[in-house]
Amino acid sequence: MIDIDFSVFTFLYVSSGMAVILGLWFYYDRRDVSLYERIRVRHTFHCIQCGTLYSERGAREVSRCPHCGFENAKLKF
Numbered sequence: 912m913i914d915i916d917f918s919v920f921t922f923l924y925v926s927s928g929m930a931v932i933l934g935l936w937f938y939y940d941r942r943d944v945s946l947y948e949r950i951r952v953r954h955t956f957h958c959i960q961c962g963t964l965y966s967e968r969g970a971r972e973v974s975r976c977p978h979c980g981f982e983n984a985k986l987k988f
């Protein structure tokens with residue numbers, strides 16, 4: 912049987928619990944970033960043919976205007 916002091920046992924018990932919580936926090940944070948990044952990102956486009964402002968989800972550089980069908984580049988600020 913392994914003899915360890917009560918304070919060492921308490922420290923290891925609390926440390927392992929905190930390590931599990933931090934590991935789960937890191938895992939779910941990375942998972943959310945990878946899953947929802949495409950949904951969160953919106954780009955604004957300005958149609959140079961009809962003047963319509965519209966937005967699209969996802970990381971795209973060129974989008975087709977919903978009114979006239981002209982392809983426009985995203986606005987850069």
Ligand SMILES: [Zn+2]
Nearest residue numbers: 958961976979
């Ligand atoms: Zn247009």
